[in-house]
Amino acid sequence: MATPGSATADRPPSARQVLRDNFSNTVLSSVGTFGRAMRGGVQATVIGIVDLVRLRFQWRETLAQAWFLITVTAIPGVLMAIPFGVVVSAQVGNVVHQLGANSLIGAAGGLGVIKQGAPLATGLLLGGAGAAAIAADLGARTIREEIDALRVMGINPVQRLVAPRIAAMLLVAPLLNILIIFMGVLSGYIVAITALDVPPGSYWLSFGAFASSADVWVSLLKSTVFGFLVVAIACQRGLEAKGGPRGVADGVNAAVILSVVSTALMNVLITQIASMFLPTRFA
Template sequence: MAVGGRDRVTGYLVRRSTDVFGRVGDMSVIALEGFRRTWDVRTWFWEYIQQCWFLARVTSLPVLLVSLPLGATVALQVGQLAWQLGASSATGGAVVVGLVREVAPMASALLIAGAGGSAMTSDIGARNIRDELAAMEVMAVNPIHRLVTPRLWAASTVAVLLVPLVIVAGAGGGYFFNVVIQGVTPGAYFDGAVSLLVTSDLLVTLFKAWIFGFIAAIMSCYFGMTCQTSPVGVGRAVNQSTVVTFMLVFAVNYVITMIYFLAYPPRPM
C-alpha cells in the first residue's frame, strides 16, 4: 500500500509538472509569435489605437482614486515617525521616492491587469467560444498577429503612461497630509521630494511598467485563447489570468528591484 501510494503521488506530481511546463511553453509561443509580427505595424495599428483608448478609459479614473489615498496613507505612516524624530520635512522625500520606485509601476500594472486585462480575457474568450479564432485561421488570418500583438503594445504603452498619473496623484495626497494637516512648508515638502531621486529611478520605473504591461497582456490573451468553450470557462479564465498576472508582477518586480539596487546603490542623504 505504501509503495502504491508513493507511486500515485509521484504520478500526480509528474502530471502536474508536465501540465505546468506545457502551459509555460504555450505562453512563450503566444508571446514570441505576438512579437514576431510587430514590424508589420499597418496590420495592427488601428486595433492598437482602439485598445489604447479602451485601456486608458477604464484605468485612468481608478488609478487616480487609488493613488490619492495611497499617497496620503504613506505620508501618514511615514509622517508620524518623522514627526517624532523631528524630521517632518523628510516626509515628502519618503513619499515621492516610494511612489516613483515601487508604488507607481505596481499600481499601474495591477490596474492594467484588473480592469483592462480582465476585459481582454473575456473578449478573447468570447471569441474563442464562438469559434471566431478558428474562423480566422480558416481565412488564413493568424489570430495571434491580429489580436495579441496590438494588445501587447497597447497594454505596455498605457502602463507607462499611467506612471506619471500615479506619481502626481500620490504626491498630491501626501502633500495634503504633510503640508495642510502637519503644517510643513510646501518648499520643504518638495525639496525633500526631489533630494533623493535620480534619473535612473524614473527610467527603471518606466521600464518596470512597460514589462508589467506586457505580462498582463500576455496572460490575458493566453487564458482567453485557451479557455474552455463555455461561459463558465471564460469566467474561470478571467480569474486565472488576473491571479497569475499579480503573482508574476510581484516576482518580476522583486528581481528587477534587486538587480537595480545592486547596480546602483541608494545614495546617502
C-alpha cells in the same frame, strides 16, 4: 484472500499526499501556462515589429484597445494613487516626526510612490481590469469559433488580435504609471503641508535631493514589463479557452490570478537588480 501488497495498494491516499499532489500539479500547470504565454507574447511582438516595418500594422485596432484600457484603468488608478500617497505620507510622517526630521517626508513619500507604489498599482490595475477584459474578449471569440474561422480564411489571429493588444498595453502602461505618480506625490504633498505642518519648500527640496530621473525610468520600465506580462497571459488564456461560457470564466480567473502573481514576483526581481546598480543617493 487479500495479500498485504494488495491491501497497501487499495489504501486511499492520505490528506498530506493529496495536498502535495494538488500543489505540485498546480505549480507545474502555472509554470507551463506562464511559459506558453511568454512564448506567445514574444511571437506576437516579433510579428508586430515586422508589420510595423512593412507598414501594415493594425493601428486602428491598437488605438481602439488603448482607449478601452484607458477608460477602465484611469479613474481606478487615480482612486488608488490618492489613498496610497496619503497613507505613505501619514505613516512615514509619524515616524520621521518622532526623529525630528520632518524635512525628509518629501523624499520618503515621493520615493515610495515612484519606486514601488506607482508601478505596483499599474500592474495590479492592468492585471485586474485589463487582463479580465482581454481574456474575456478573446475567450468569447474562441468558443464562438471566430478564431478558427480566421485561421480558415488564412488570417493569423496572433497578427490580427494579439499584436495590437500588446502594442496598446505597452502604450497605456507607462501613461498610467505617470498618472499614478503625479496623483500619489500630489496627495502626499497635500497631507504633508496640511496635516504634518511640513513647509512646502522643505518637502520639494528633500524630494529633489533624493529622487532622480533614474528612479522615474526604472518605474516606467517596471510598468512596461508588467503590462507585457499581463497582456501576454491574458491573450494566452483567452485563446486557449474551451468548454463554453464556464471555460471563458475559468480563463479570465486564471489570467487575473497569474497576472497579479507574476507582477509581484517580477517587481521583487527588478527592485533587487535596480538596488544593486542604482542605489538611492543624496543628490
